Amino acid sequence: MLKVTIPHLGNSYIPLSALFREVGLEVILPPPISQETIALGAKLAPEFACLPFKINLGNFVETLRSQTIDLIFMAGGVGPCRFGYYGQLQQEILRANGYQVDFLILEAPKTHPRELWEKLKKYLPKHRLTDFSRALSYAWQKAKAVDTFDTLANQIRPLEKKPGATSRLQKKFYHALNAAVLHKDIKKIVNNALQELSSLSVKTEFKPLKIVLLGEIYMVLESQVNFKIEETLGNMGVEVKRTIHFSEWVFEHLLLSIVKPNWRQKQFLLAKSYLDNFVGGHGLETVAHTVDAAVNNYHGVVELAPFTCMPEIVAMQALPAITKDLGIPVLPLIIDEHSGEAGIRTRLEAFVDMLAYRRSRSRGGELLEVVSRN
Amino acid sequence: MIIGLPQGLLYFWFAPLWREYWQKVNCSVISSPPTDRQLMMTGVGSTLDEICLPIKIFIGHVKWLVPKVDKVMIPHLVKIEPKAFICPKFMGLPDIVRHTVPEIGEKMLVVKFDHPKTNFKQALDQAARQLGLKPPKKEFDLQNQLQGERIWPGLLNLNFQKMLNQQTENNLKIGVLGHPYCIYDPCFNLELLKRLRENDLTYYTPEMTPICYQGQGAGSLEKDLFWTLGRLQFDALEWMLEELNVDGFIHISTFACGPEAIVGELLEKRIRQANKPILKLNYEEHSGEAGVITRLEAFLDLMKYRCQVC
Numbered sequence: 159m160l161k162v163t164i165p166h167l168g169n170s171y172i173p174l175s176a177l178f179r180e181v182g183l184e185v186i187l188p189p190p191i192s193q194e195t196i197a198l199g200a201k202l203a204p205e206f207a208c209l210p211f212k213i214n215l216g217n218f219v220e221t222l223r224s225q226t227i228d229l230i231f232m233a234g235g236v237g238p239c240r241f242g243y244y245g246q247l248q249q250e251i252l253r254a255n256g257y258q259v260d261f262l263i264l265e266a267p268k269t270h271p272r273e274l275w276e277k278l279k280k281y282l283p284k285h286r287l288t289d290f291s292r293a294l295s296y297a298w299q300k301a302k303a304v305d306t307f308d309t310l311a312n313q314i315r316p317l318e319k320k321p322g323a324t325s326r327l328q329k330k331f332y333h334a335l336n337a338a339v340l341h342k343d344i345k346k347i348v349n350n351a352l353q354e355l356s357s358l359s360v361k362t363e364f365k366p367l368k369i370v371l372l373g374e375i376y377m378v379l380e381s382q383v384n385f386k387i388e389e390t391l392g393n394m395g396v397e398v399k400r401t402i403h404f405s406e407w408v409f410e411h412l413l414l415s416i417v418k419p420n421w422r423q424k425q426f427l428l429a430k431s432y433l434d435n436f437v438g439g440h441g442l443e444t445v446a447h448t449v450d451a452a453v454n455n456y457h458g459v460v461e462l463a464p465f466t467c468m469p470e471i472v473a474m475q476a477l478p479a480i481t482k483d484l485g486i487p488v489l490p491l492i493i494d495e496h497s498g499e500a501g502i503r504t505r506l507e508a509f510v511d512m513l514a515y516r517r518s519r520s521r522g523g524e525l526l527e528v529v530s531r532n
Numbered sequence: 533m534i535i536g537l538p539q540g541l542l543y544f545w546f547a548p549l550w551r552e553y554w555q556k557v558n559c560s561v562i563s564s565p566p567t568d569r570q571l572m573m574t575g576v577g578s579t580l581d582e583i584c585l586p587i588k589i590f591i592g593h594v595k596w597l598v599p600k601v602d603k604v605m606i607p608h609l610v611k612i613e614p615k616a617f618i619c620p621k622f623m624g625l626p627d628i629v630r631h632t633v634p635e636i637g638e639k640m641l642v643v644k645f646d647h648p649k650t651n652f653k654q655a656l657d658q659a660a661r662q663l664g665l666k667p668p669k670k671e672f673d674l675q676n677q678l679q680g681e682r683i684w685p686g687l688l689n690l691n692f693q694k695m696l697n698q699q700t701e702n703n704l705k706i707g708v709l710g711h712p713y714c715i716y717d718p719c720f721n722l723e724l725l726k727r728l729r730e731n732d733l734t735y736y737t738p739e740m741t742p743i744c745y746q747g748q749g750a751g752s753l754e755k756d757l758f759w760t761l762g763r764l765q766f767d768a769l770e771w772m773l774e775e776l777n778v779d780g781f782i783h784i785s786t787f788a789c790g791p792e793a794i795v796g797e798l799l800e801k802r803i804r805q806a807n808k809p810i811l812k813l814n815y816e817e818h819s820g821e822a823g824v825i826t827r828l829e830a831f832l833d834l835m836k837y838r839c840q841v842c
Contacts (some may be wrong), residue, residue, distance in 0.1 A: 204793045204794070205789070206789065206793035206794045207794065236615070237758030237759065238617035238758060239618050239620065242757075243755065243757070243794050247797060248754050250801060433624060433627045435608070435627070438617070439620070466619060466788040466790055467786070468620040468791075471620075471621070472582065472620055472621055473624075474582060475626055475632065478631070
């Protein structure tokens, strides 16, 4: 069986493993992202390449050092974000460093439908339409399940009475979901997990602050790189609303972009007064979701971006104007291979304190209990 | 009506085209002066730290122009050729200007070039109509020189050819790679071209590449690059390696430039394959002259030594 590997992107390994298994490939996941991974990637990658590029590269090197891999799966793109050229350059860098491995770079079906099909046919042992549809249905079910659970977990975490209970359930759920094979098993696991989660004992009188988490997709989704920001904020008593979900992203780029070319219309309209053009990556989404958060009375916004990320920088320039007009505080966090947990944590704590003070002032009342218990 | 052209970003390519157009519709045109330290620092002071220096410089130029003219033309270059962008920062340029130079207000004149929706003539006509001016009927001269679908800076702006012809052929030839606003802005690159001239070197820039090399270098890549300025550099590299056989390369870019992080790496690989020396220089607002001179001198010495030995 062909051995393939994929780069880490948050929990995407759960649906992607299922997908590849169903089309007859053996998936070997890279070891979890660690400081070692980041250091390895940063050493080989160009200095100013963005952090996701370096970490992907680190993932590949770590996998190739311990295993023989036939094929690396990578997504492509058509710019202007650098992501579209990741695969090609990573392949060159790996070859120059003595790792002989093939890449299968999947271009968007919208722009390169023929190439995509031919590549798939060449490599996949099972490539009938029914195989694909079955594989996709499994992957979709799992992707959806992860996102549903995460959304609920973010709401429960600030309210939990026993610190760490939500995160423990989350870990257990990921593990069980990844192992599940049949549709009905997946369904059962999801239902059980959601049940367990909602029956956790919670504080009823406590009103958590609400923060929207947005920015560049990799930094938002990969908890090993963003210093588990959702968990950290949750433990500080903050309800986090994440705007980017893997399942949605796949749905938008694989399907919506073909059947409904103006799917970004809502975001264009929301962002229009601050950013009037698509700028690649999630730049437009960042601005649109910030406006959305302000209008819907969220208390604050945290923007995550890797150092030198072009779309996020353009968006970042527009954010102060939104803060000024609509009165929503925004904390931009730029992360690179030198970022330390303490630095990020300190800034988050200060931000949350400020938001709590701001809320109590606006209510004219006294400071409610908001700040972290640990 | 007075139209102001900020002397930054792709002004170095399009200035003759824009100037001619606005003069045709009876506007007077003034450009901001060449970048100086003060202008640069004005830009640096009003933008986000993370933005690259060329954008900061551009903002400095806009700030200089605002009190002096009726309209400041902000070129919104989304796409100027098929299947390639310039950079996300160019795509969001009008918004960056709006947020960093709030005093510009109604004086902002955005000209949006978005291939294939608008070509250069249509984009400028649209802007002229916005101002209540009648666009010129005849296709204006420079438009004819934009051959085919891809634009070619050497034809767009004849200054580059002049620059090439002015140089005498010296024994050492050097290829300078980078974005136009990095190469032709002496304040940005601390007078690199002048220093090369003083050292009796003949230098070649991407904009001097003859049109017959269009697509030659960029086409040989595994995947088409989706950045206009990157493509041009690959075509230029082909010209410099195959026809000119230059003795070495200098690659200049701005600190934390997104596209150049990828393109620069690919260029370097190709140059190393051809067994040529390369000096990579990164600039930002804190760059010092001494650092550049030292590195340049060392590189040139090595290049000369290499030529004697080989």
